[in-house]
Each structure stands twice: as structure tokens, then as C-alpha cells.
């Protein structure tokens with residue numbers, strides 16, 4: 013496999029197909045963490061001038077939660093291993109994969125934590141929720157009950173984390189199994205719920221691979237952008253009037269879902 017060597021990294025080189033030079037776009041503008049077309053000029057400039065501090069050495073923790081058998085393991089495996097297993101094997105506790113990216117020339121890593129959806133393993137899994145920068149709540153697009161349970165998964169994940177600093181994604185899986193009519197019905201509900209909790213909505217299929225790479229690239233890019241902005245803030249280079257564009261960093265998704273019925277993410 014071809015790789016790209018970064019002179020600024022102490023880690024192994026990044027795969028060529030993990031290089032992000034443009035901001036990947038959201039799946040639906042109605043439920044997006046932000047709708048800018050590109051990285052902010054502040055972030056681009058910081059990367060060009062190598063003013064990203066420790067971001068190149070950081071590992072962002074991503075937890076993937078949701079009901080049993082909704083497809084969390086398959087989603088991670090499709091992206092990390094380009095593999096799909098049609099047989100269900102329950103995750104016992106947790107498992108994780110590391111993915112290395114290069115964003116705007118800066119190395120950046122995601123640690124993807126696959127957690128158990130089965131009730132009996134949930135208490136083991138929840139001990140690993142702490143320290144997440146990104147929470148991905150997964151539901152099955154063909155099972156409305158799994159979308160209904162998303163709020164509980166969110167509450168559990170936020171108990172262990174600062175609700176104002178996590179980025180939330182709501183991901184519907186098994187898109188290949190739903191008819192267009194079925195899909196559009198559940199998408200309406202998912203979009204509504206995603207905008208209530210300030211999450212970004214995606215619909216994917218791990219069987220066909222539809223939207224899987226696009227989704228994880230978006231996660232990596234937004235997590236990277238937040239880290240660079242935080243680094244700039246720490247080093248005092250942000251100016252009065254600068255806006256942190258990722259709204260989930262400035263609002264509490266659970267409080268938002270109780271107070272605001274409409275979108276609060278843009």
C-alpha cells in the first residue's frame with residue numbers, strides 16, 4: 013500500500029487514502045454540525061504556518077454506541093478494514109481501532125471505540141465512555157425502536173463526558189435494506205431528533221460501503237478543526253469576535269433537546 017511520509021510526525025506514516033485536504037461536506041444540511049464549505053481560514057493558516065501545537069500528536073477518542081446488532085462493529089470494520097461480516101457476533105465489552113489521518117498536512121489520529129449494545133455488557137462498555145471527543149450514536153434505519161433508544165444512549169454517553177465539548181453524530185445503518193419509502197419516513201424522524209440534540213445525521217450501509225468513508229472523513233475533519241481552534245485559543249492567537257464554528261462545543265445537547273424544538277446546530 014502506498015504511504016505518505018510526514019516530516020512532522022513521530023508516528024508511522026499516514027496512508028495516502030487517509031489524506032484530507034478539503035472539508036468533507038455534511039450528509040444533510042438540515043442536521044449538520046456546521047454548513048461551511050471549507051475549513052476556516054484561521055485553521056488553514058495555522059496549519060500552513062505550523063502553528064497547530066500538539067494537535068499532530070493528539071489522539072481523539074471516538075465512542076460508538078447504540079442498540080445491539082444495529083451495526084456498530086460492521087461500520088468500524090468497513091472503514092478500518094474494508095471488510096463486512098454478515099454473521100452477527102456480539103461485542104463483549106469494548107474493542108477499538110486506531111485510524112491515522114493527515115488533515116491539511118498535519119497528522120491526526122482517531123481512536124474508534126466499538127462498544128457493546130447488549131444490556132448485559134453495557135456496564136463494562138460504559139466505563140470506557142469517559143474522555144470522548146466524539147460520540148457516534150448508531151441506529152438501524154429499518155428499526156424505529158433503535159432510533160427511539162438513541163436518547164438513552166446519548167444520556168449515558170454524556171454522563172461520563174462534558175456535554176458542551178463533545179461532537180455528536182447520529183448514524184442510521186443498513187441503508188441497503190430499506191425501500192425508498194421506508195427510508196424517507198425514518199429519515200424525517202432522524203433529522204428531527206438530530207437537530208434537537210445538535211447532532212449531525214448520516215445514513216450509511218456497511219454492506220455496500222455507501223457513505224462510510226465520507227462519514228469518517230467528516231468526523232476526522234471536524235474533530236481536527238475543533239482541536240486546532242482549541243490549540244489557537246490556548247496559545248492566545250484567537251481574537252475577540254472569533255466564533256467556534258462547531259456548535260456542539262458551545263451548547264449542551266441534552267439541555268438543547270429539552271429547550272429547543274428546532275435545529276440549533278447552524
Ligand SMILES: Nc1nc2c(ncn2[C@@H]2O[C@H](COP(=O)(O)OP(=O)(O)OP(=O)(O)O)[C@@H](O)[C@H]2O)c(=O)[nH]1
Pocket residue numbers: 078079080081082083084085086087097098099100101102103104127128129130185186187188189216217218219220
Ligand atoms: N444488510 C446489512 N446488514 C448489516 C449492516 N451492518 C450490519 N449488518 C448486520 O447486522 C448484524 C449486526 O451487526 P454488528 O455490527 O455486529 O452489530 P453491533 O451493533 O456491533 O452489535 P453489538 O456488538 O451486539 O452491539 C450483523 O449480522 C451484520 O452483518 C448493513 O449495513 N447492511
